[in-house]
Amino acid sequence: MKIExxxxxxxxxxxxxxxxxxxxxxxxxxxxxKTLVVQDANDTPLAVLLNYEQYLIIxxxxxxxxxxxxxxxxAQHATGLMSGARDAAEGRxxxxxxxxxxxxxxxx
Amino acid sequence: MRPFDVHFTMFARDxxxxxxxxxxxxxxxxxxxxxxxxxxxxNETVDQLKALDPSLDIILVGNFWWACVYTNGEMQFFYNxxxxxxxxxxxxxxxxxxxxxxxxxxxxxxxxxxRFNSVMERYGITxxxxxxxxxxxxxx
Numbered sequence: 001m002k003i004e005x006x007x008x009x010x011x012x013x014x015x016x017x018x019x020x021x022x023x024x025x026x027x028x029x030x031x032x033x034k035t036l037v038v039q040d041a042n043d044t045p046l047a048v049l050l051n052y053e054q055y056l057i058i059x060x061x062x063x064x065x066x067x068x069x070x071x072x073x074x075a076q077h078a079t080g081l082m083s084g085a086r087d088a089a090e091g092r093x094x095x096x097x098x099x100x101x102x103x104x105x106x107x108x
Numbered sequence: 109m110r111p112f113d114v115h116f117t118m119f120a121r122d123x124x125x126x127x128x129x130x131x132x133x134x135x136x137x138x139x140x141x142x143x144x145x146x147x148x149x150x151n152e153t154v155d156q157l158k159a160l161d162p163s164l165d166i167i168l169v170g171n172f173w174w175a176c177v178y179t180n181g182e183m184q185f186f187y188n189x190x191x192x193x194x195x196x197x198x199x200x201x202x203x204x205x206x207x208x209x210x211x212x213x214x215x216x217x218x219x220x221x222x223r224f225n226s227v228m229e230r231y232g233i234t235x236x237x238x239x240x241x242x243x244x245x246x247x248x
Contacts, residue, residue: 085174
């Protein structure tokens with residue numbers, strides 16, 4: 001967390017030159033636990049390199065956010081979710097196996 | 109490892125029962141294939157949920173942190189998974205039915221109409237200046 005007036009150094013981010021990319025073999029890439037900001041000779045940021053798992057975390061956060069916005073904008077889903085949650089909180093659930101059907105009056 | 113046991117809330121059960129009735133009542137009527145397809149899609153989605161790696165659950169944010177969402181085609185499920193009890197409780201399911209006011213639709217409209225940047229700028233959100241050739245990144 002940034003404190004007003006105190007410089008903040010994020011130790012998980014490393015600013016590196018383009019030459020650093022040449023050193024990144026498959027074995028080295030696996031070991032990268034920092035986010036690398038690749039810069040040119042004039043210190044202009046060119047690219048960001050982060051490991052696959054970190055990228056998936058960001059992607060999932062984005063998915064979660066978009067799905068929440070979508071749900072809130074769909075009255076049927078928002079109402080359904082709240083009604084369902086109320087049922088669950090009060091223990092009103094049934095095993096799906098007891099209601100599963102393939103239609104045509106044939107219940108499994 | 110024991111498979112996940114799926115439970116439906118009464119609300120979700122009622123939706124499911126309505127769907128089954130729709131299939132049974134209109135078994136020979138035109139359009140019944142749609143209800144039948146939806147029923148098969150719901151059954152298929154339940155099977156997929158049971159097999160889904162819990163780490164891939166998409167958890168909603170903010171006040172809805174207790175619910176996950178799973179989308180299979182046009183069908184969307186809202187549920188909660190308890191790995192320890194090996195249980196999934198489906199709160200609600202329904203079709204996505206994306207309208208023109210969905211977040212995706214609004215985002216797509218803004219980008220396609222070239223108004224994305226101007227709308228963002230109105231809220232004080234601008235392109236970072238340090239990015240070289242910033243103009244080429246404009247959403248037009």
